[in-house]
Amino acid sequence: MTTIVLPYMLDFYPLQDEDNTRIHQFYASLREGKLMTTKCKDCGGLFWPPRVACPGCNSDQFEWVELPGEGELYAFTAMLLGAPMGMEKDVPFVLGMVQLDGTEFKVLSRIGNTKYEDCSLGMRVKLETYDLEDGRVWFRFVPITSD
Amino acid sequence: MKNVAIVACGLAPFGVRKATWRELVQEASKAVFDDVQNLDKKDIDSLFVGAAMPERFAFQSHVAPLVAEQVGIVPHKVVTRTELACSSGQSAVRTAWASIVTGLSDIALCLGVEKMNMPNMLETQTSMACVLEREWDGVQGASAPPFFAMCAQRHMHEYGTTVEQMAMVSEKNHHFSTTNPYAQFQKEIPAEKVLGSPMIAPPLRLFDCSGITDGAAAVILTSEERAKEFTDTPAYIIGSGQCSMASNLANYKSLSTWHPLKIAAKEAYRSAKIGPMDLDFAELHDCFTISEIIEYEDAGFCEKGEGGKFIEEGQSNIGGKMPVNTRGGLLGTGHPLGATGIGQIVEIMQQFRSTVPKERLVDGAEMAMSHNLSGAANVHSILVFGRSPR
Numbered sequence: 001m002t003t004i005v006l007p008y009m010l011d012f013y014p015l016q017d018e019d020n021t022r023i024h025q026f027y028a029s030l031r032e033g034k035l036m037t038t039k040c041k042d043c044g045g046l047f048w049p050p051r052v053a054c055p056g057c058n059s060d061q062f063e064w065v066e067l068p069g070e071g072e073l074y075a076f077t078a079m080l081l082g083a084p085m086g087m088e089k090d091v092p093f094v095l096g097m098v099q100l101d102g103t104e105f106k107v108l109s110r111i112g113n114t115k116y117e118d119c120s121l122g123m124r125v126k127l128e129t130y131d132l133e134d135g136r137v138w139f140r141f142v143p144i145t146s147d
Numbered sequence: 148m149k150n151v152a153i154v155a156c157g158l159a160p161f162g163v164r165k166a167t168w169r170e171l172v173q174e175a176s177k178a179v180f181d182d183v184q185n186l187d188k189k190d191i192d193s194l195f196v197g198a199a200m201p202e203r204f205a206f207q208s209h210v211a212p213l214v215a216e217q218v219g220i221v222p223h224k225v226v227t228r229t230e231l232a233c234s235s236g237q238s239a240v241r242t243a244w245a246s247i248v249t250g251l252s253d254i255a256l257c258l259g260v261e262k263m264n265m266p267n268m269l270e271t272q273t274s275m276a277c278v279l280e281r282e283w284d285g286v287q288g289a290s291a292p293p294f295f296a297m298c299a300q301r302h303m304h305e306y307g308t309t310v311e312q313m314a315m316v317s318e319k320n321h322h323f324s325t326t327n328p329y330a331q332f333q334k335e336i337p338a339e340k341v342l343g344s345p346m347i348a349p350p351l352r353l354f355d356c357s358g359i360t361d362g363a364a365a366v367i368l369t370s371e372e373r374a375k376e377f378t379d380t381p382a383y384i385i386g387s388g389q390c391s392m393a394s395n396l397a398n399y400k401s402l403s404t405w406h407p408l409k410i411a412a413k414e415a416y417r418s419a420k421i422g423p424m425d426l427d428f429a430e431l432h433d434c435f436t437i438s439e440i441i442e443y444e445d446a447g448f449c450e451k452g453e454g455g456k457f458i459e460e461g462q463s464n465i466g467g468k469m470p471v472n473t474r475g476g477l478l479g480t481g482h483p484l485g486a487t488g489i490g491q492i493v494e495i496m497q498q499f500r501s502t503v504p505k506e507r508l509v510d511g512a513e514m515a516m517s518h519n520l521s522g523a524a525n526v527h528s529i530l531v532f533g534r535s536p537r
Contacts, residue, residue: 010273012286048397049283075297075402077348079288084273087288095293097396105397108284116349121304
């Protein structure tokens with residue numbers, strides 16, 4: 001069970017355990033380095049982020065499928081001024097939309113291990129997961145280096 | 148369908164105001180009631196309050212009854228708040244319009260308000276991150292400037308739009324706002340100054356972005372049958388379109404083409420039985436310079452990809468093909484979320500009445516539209532206004 005230190009009004013991160021969300025499997029998988037989402041067993045619809053009811057066919061029968069952990073930068077920028085509370089210390093940071101290989105999804109993410117000046121459209125990136133201070137897990141993408 | 152008219156309008160000055168949320172409400176209320184003749188407040192049966200985030204900016208929910216008491220009315224048909232982030236103000240007017248069309252409401256007050264400047268501006272910036280999908284996108288540190296920066300990057304990449312063209316949008320709208328005593332920014336900002344201003348989220352610089360603003364605006368709506376009791380110069384709602392498409396950024400089809408705007412615009416023109424160029428001017432949602440450029444295109448004022456050329460050629464200036472944002476836009480006037488959409492409608496009404504300063508008057512204008520986007524441009528809302536009913 002996640003312990004939230006009060007006040008937590010400005011907690012940005014989702015509550016991740018099974019006491020709080022029905023998609024806790026997503027976070028458990030993320031901890032293993034996998035980006036998963038739900039696929040509808042009835043209509044085959046693949047949605048991001050994970051669902052508990054299918055917006056396509058109204059089914060509630062899903063299976064977990066792994067999304068590609070790699071993709072390319074569809075767009076990117078950097079946060080230089082005006083970051084939200086708790087993220088000021090990260091400034092400047094790069095944000096990008098990652099077109100996951102073979103999917104329609106352009107997942108918005110921090111792009112770590114790089115600077116804005118070193119990024120380019122189409123740059124190859126891969127998933128990286130990390131632990132938050134309170135024990136929760138989160139993800140970002142980082143450039144795929146040639147070595 | 149029943150014709151509905153705006154019969155009165157009023158503004159509280161926009162800016163970094165030394166005034167509270169409820170004081171802004173009272174200022175806009177005074178202004179709108181000063182503007183109307185022969186109206187007994189008792190006859191206002193409905194109230195729609197456009198407010199995006201009073202819970203965060205003013206720690207106040209259930210704001211509609213608070214507004215009703217502040218302005219001195221007892222609405223007894225419909226009383227509610229409309230929230231649609233940056234389009235909350237237009238949402239109030241849309242909802243009031245629908246209520247009058249059905250015959251449920253007779254006379255409605257729409258009041259939009261936002262108090263965004265707080266002692267600790269970090270709190271405001273943080274709150275703005277929940278306008279995006281907070282659990283998946285806001286959590287990464289995204290908010291409006293990075294999103295629109297990426298739209299600009301894609302538009303530049305796909306169509307060759309330049310930062311110089313974007314700066315011209317800022318110059319134009321800041322020039323218009325020098326004529327507007329209600330605007331947050333009343334100084335000229337030449338394009339060179341835009342290009343030399345601090346980078347916020349590349350390629351967007353400070354003067355590519357609208358401000359963080361306190362403000363309020365109000366209008367009164369009624370049916371065509373009653374409109375002439377209250378004013379000689381009503382502004383009729385003659386068309387409407389609205390579309391929501393996607394929420395999580397992963398599910399966007401494009402950043403450089405705003406598909407929900409194309410759909411909303413098509414429906415707005417269809418319902419008004421006009422084409423885009425039948426409009427005499429437009430109030431577009433220029434939260435960022437790139438927004439106005441994409442909107443020229445997807446609202447149908449020019450071909451796709453030619454928005455940069457449109458501003459460069461002066462087509463969105465007075466005397467051009469489609470004057471845009473004559474009051475100064477969000478860039479010049481500021482962007483108090485809940486007040487913005489109504490502030491735009493105030494400009495349209497004052498243009499129709501020819502009461503705006505000569506420098507920004509679109510002489511003889513008969514038709515105009517107000518457009519808002521909200522969130523990460525995934526909702527677009529349009530109302531079309533005419534000096535004559537449909």
